[in-house]
Amino acid sequence: MRWAYHTIVSVGRRAWRQLTSMRTALVLLFLLAVAAIPGSVLPQRNVSPEQVRQYLAKNQEWGPTLDRFFFFDVYGSPWFSAIYLLLFVSLVGCLVPRFRVHATALLRKPPNAPQRLDRLPAHAVLSSPDPEVVRRVLRKRRFRTVVRQDGDTVEISAEKGYLKETGNLVFHFALLSLLIGVAYGSLFGWHGNRLLVAGKDFAFCNTLLNYDEHALGSQVGENDLPRFCLQMNKFTATYLDNGQPVTYKADITVKQHGRTSDHVLQVNDPLRLDGANVSLLGHGYAPILLYTDKYGKTHRSVAPFLPKDGMQTSDGVATFPDVNINPETGKRDEKAQVGFLGIYLPTVPSDPSLNSSAFPAENDPRLMLQPYQGVLGFDAGAPLSVYTLDQRQIDAGRLKAFGAPVMLKPGGSATLPDGSKIEFLGTEQWISISVRHDPGQPIMLWGSIALLAGLLGSLGGKRRRVFFRITPNGAAAGGLPRSDYPGFAEEFAALVRDVSPPATDVPEQVAQTDQVVSVPDREEVV
Template sequence: MNRRGRVAASLRRLWRQLTSMRTALVLLLLLAVAAVPGSVLPQRSLAPEQVEAYRRDKPALAEWFDRFGLFDAYASPWFAAIYLLLFTSLIGCVLPRLGEHARALRRKPPAAPRNFRRLPAHAEVGDAPAEARPVGERLQQLMRSRRYRVVAYSEDGGHVTVAAEKGHLKETGNLLFHAALLAVLAGVAFGYGWGWSGNRILVAGPDTGFCTGLQQFDEYALGPRLGAEDLPGYCLQLERFDADFLDTGQPTTFQADVTWTAPRAARTGRQRLEVNTPLRLDGANVYLLGHGYAPILRYTDRQGRAQTSVSAFLPVDGMLTSEGAALFPDANADGTSGARSTDAQVAFSGVYVPTVPTSGPLALSAHPAERAPGLLLTAYRGDLGLDNGVPQSVYQIPRRAVDDGRLIQLPEANTLLRPGERWILDDGTSVEFLGTRRWISITVRHDPGEPVVLAAVIGIMTGLVPMLGVRRRRIWFRVLPTSSGCTITAGGLPRVDYPGFAAEFAAAVAAARGAVGAVASVRATGGPPAGTASVADGVRS
């Protein structure tokens, strides 16, 4: 064999190995294992701030994770390689079997073997006072009524053989299962390439609405085949949020009234969001994820100018004890030029307690509803460092500025404010707690592969039923003409052994005996009818 022939032979062996069912199962297992880092580690496309926090906490480990792409697991080359190999393997498995199955459906049931006694199931049906051909026709009708594929063969000497076959639906289900699995992979790939999602905390009020632009999302993930201009551009505003709780603090209902606007289509509407009732729009769905409180603080600086902040505080427990920060970068700005101060900017970190307990720690709420609200504040003054271009979280005090000494905590102890109360700081400025607004966390998602995946999952479940429940089997009847009529014998062959074939074969023999009016012959020894004995003795599973 020349070099080209050896290369071709190697490629054929490699292709057969790749398209084997064993390889497909191994690749499916590898794909499941490869998806583990995406579930365990923070992903840069979904939570970049968590990735940065992980890098700060464990820099050495994070560097190795980054080298192997574990923070972008689903977009990594190794994940894509496993995905494409599995896709190719399944195609190589399904297409040849599909052609073979199509040929098998067109193929007639095979002729009967010469000796029925060599089959796992065989029986003497009996003698019938009729000619062989009409008996063969009645047997064909019988097996068709039992949903067998039937064909009759004429043999030498006037013999008639009826061949019946059943169970091709098993391979149909098998192929449907694997084709649907391919469709799942294709749907996931389509959704990844052309899908997008974004998360946002939406505070109640007309001044805190937002539109679906990338800059306005707290977190977003955009498919590689999309650009920012491809987003539909919906605008959302929270009008009202209601939550009911039991006395134990367990939530019972969440309801959010949201107004939406589609400027491009000049459409608007209002929808009540609940946990399992999303807002479905053309090109996007809006889901309610969580809720909380946003304290309203009014700070009056040294020039007497008042500034109001509405800042969402994030819950830290089931009673909605919440932590957050309120920043006032324009506090004590130059009254003439309007330039920001570099040493008198103000920020407050706080803990909001919807129900201040009558005993115990004040910083732990006794109930998630606002029965006795209170706000614990800690004040900071200095340079917030917001103008240096470094991104930072809006839900906490700029820790880098605190660590650098540019932002200093004021010596006053934590102050508990009730709604309407004011706190006078050491320089005569003041902060007033005006109350709260409700906020909800929402996710806006568009997954064009979702209908494909749904249809594929239905196909998988549909294919599983015949694949697991149907068995291939064949039954033959041979009609031999005699001087007084004909003699009928039967044989059966299950393509895959299963316990129910013995009963099925015995029922078919009994039905054949009744259909043709056969009289079972009696052994010369006076034993039971031959058909009964041979079914009991000859059927093995």
Template sequence: MKPVEFLRFLWTQLTSMRTALVLLFALMIAAVPGSLGPKILPQRPNNPVLVREWIAARPELGAVFDRLGLFDVYGSPWFASIYLLLLVSLVGCIVPRIAVYARAVRAMPPGVPKRLDKLAERASGPTRLSASDALDAGERWLVAGRYRVRRQGNELSGEIGYLRELGNLAFHVSILGVLAGIAVSSLFGYKGSVIAVEGSAFSNTLSQYDDFAAGAFFKASALPPFTLWVDKFDVSFERGSVQHGAARQFQVTGRLAGPAEEPRPTILEVNTPVILGSSMVNLIGHGYAPIVTVTDPSGAVAYSGPVVFLPQDGNFTSLGVIKAPDARPQRLAFDSIFVPSQSTASGVGPRSTFPDADNPTLWGTVWTAPPKVETGRPENVYSLDKTEFTQVMDGAVPASFRLAVGASYTVPDGSKITFDSWKRWTKLQVSSTPGLPIVYGSIGVAVLALMLSLFGKPRRIFARVTDADGVRSVDVGGLDRAESRAGLGDAVAGLADAMGASVSVMGVSGEPAPGRRGTKSQLTLAGEQLEESE
């Protein structure tokens, strides 16, 4: 096979609808690893720290996964290859069909076949009108039915249903639109999240985000400048017996300001984002942040402030690590559990009975390590790397504490931790998906296109006026170009009646069509290809 012929063969295979469907299915399968979640397979653009920890825990498997791009699925070369091949396949499949459709729309309906009795539905009978009057009446009937009409001599051809193919083409173009919209959002959009404790503020700059992911063509200058103050976070839970503990309200009361603007009040709720141009701010999570003060053996304050704890269950039992790297002579860390509503049952450990803070209690153990040289390497603030630390012992047992609000615990070396109070935190997501209007518009077009495809009736109908032995008669036949279409027999009978014929309508079996008068006609072969007249 010559190279040109081989390339033509490859192009033909790539642009077939079968290949497009295979690639679409392959794209769905390829997207699965990227959607498994951070606990199973974290993605480097969203959780670089988790990816590093995942690889450190499974070095051999992690190295293989990293080479395969499984930690950045949507940015991997193989995912991009499937995506681009699908786009090329769809374009190569749709463009020729559009050209064929355009030619078909401009062309006249086909001529009348020689054997009308071969059609799925046919009717014949004498007419009381002259040949010219019968053809004129038939043409008017077809035009009134929105048929495209071709008249040649004593014959009429009518065709309807071009909207069905238009719907098919529009549906496939809309798929391209969805892919294009996703591509625009992936290349120019961004998504970042930040945890804000009550009483704090967030400014929309890259340095303020806890995690941030953006497209290849994104520029930091595209971030809309604003500052959001989280003044108060109101949360309420169901306290009745029905749906006890279910969430009833999550609402951020704050202020919002752009450059050189006075802060204005704003409300942020779940599924009710704040819209800022092409960007939006969503409330996607919340939890508790105990406020603690840590002093070292000399009495110097090593840490003071809120610490974000991550909820682990529906009653918001939360895990966190209180780190005091500036404590001397050893740095301190407290591996802790925050319980918003501590169970009062005797002998029960850290167990929450309700998600609201009815009886907040802070539990924990104490760890120490030598002062650390700053390397600039990020670390997980929510977990403790215990390979660097040594657990503090209180005699023969680990040093541990259980603190109510206002209580303190003194470590055997003289350090002290005080549980001052607590606040709520909320997780905000700021995102921009510039391709979203394209996606929504394409989906709307797809729905309309499906309606055109489902309800369109591609149909051809033909009529011929003949004179034989002094008797003028009309022969009418028709066929649907799609299966499961009703009403063809009525259309055939209607055209014959309009041309002045008293007819019997015959179906595909040669018997009179159901519900119509007539006698048995010659057997017809439905589905045979029409023999169009020259």
């Protein structure tokens, strides 16, 4: 039993030492970066579940295998969490002992001078300087100095350059704070995306049901979301002659805490609310269609179209599932549902067959529509995209093209083969917004600042020690760089010159390892 206990303790200690080594921390940091690559390349379920479904539909052979190993939920997967936790533990176990040693070194006085100063990498022999002058020069150069006297012998020990190790520790603790910030934001943060059409009819309040896509942290519930409502009143965009956008501005009305206020939302200038930030992501057009079925009943639709190029050439669908209800029987003909597959051109080109807009602003708009009639598929209960018709219904022949394509101007109309009518009334503009709350951002901001400061301190700090032994028969000096410092010989020589008495008392030579550094007379330096 004792043998098993000692074996377990020994293996545990070796495993802990291996885990808390800096080499292991670097390996884990590299693995974390590699593990994050699938999260950047593949669609993620917590960000865009619709894209994940499309990806799985297109890649039915190996898509399910990727899904089985959490490649569509990378940042919530067990293997990513394991690497993250091991890196956190490794950094803590590595930094705490280093911090304790460094704190002890900061509080401890510089050590005694070695017996043989001439064995140090840099050394010099000089006439007996005044110990008070040596101490004053060292303090002026910001050396931590201690003077020790034993009879007629005075020893002065000084050291400098703790900024390097301090910077190292600040850098790594800042890296640890970044990990804490990311984990804290993941636990208590949330975000949602919404396509917001202009007008009072499309205003929304901050609830999960009103988001097109959303993701909540593991410690956030639906009732934890802040209460506010948003409405877009107007959208304004300016473009260069080549169609490149210059400004996007959306006039937003916000109602929060019983108060209503107006704001201007722009790209890279988020609206900061109590508990969330609202960012402007994109812009597009929503054609307004009026459909009159064969029984004379009208149906209105505002269908957002998604842009597919920089000139705002947009495509989308307008569906009318509740049309063609027989007024005599009150029954709907499920096989007479109507949908329109359309392309919207804000500025029609000189050759309309190009099917591409000539400019992103609405200078000469056209709407091309292909009518479909049949079963739209809404009654099946399967999730459907609001931007495309159900291709499964088209392939099965349950949804068929209904008449020839039509091209309409704003205010134009067309009559379909069954006597129904479609009118293009104009467009509303829409914006896509991201509503986000990340409580880990302040931690990550200050952590990033500390990380940069620590890196600068680590690169700029050079730790070194110098010693002086002054006796009635003369004096000796020695220096020891504690890190790679090519300029230490010059600094040591300048220090010896400053503490040397004037005139002939200046030492003739200072030795640095295998080379001899000449020290000029004090008068020459002046």
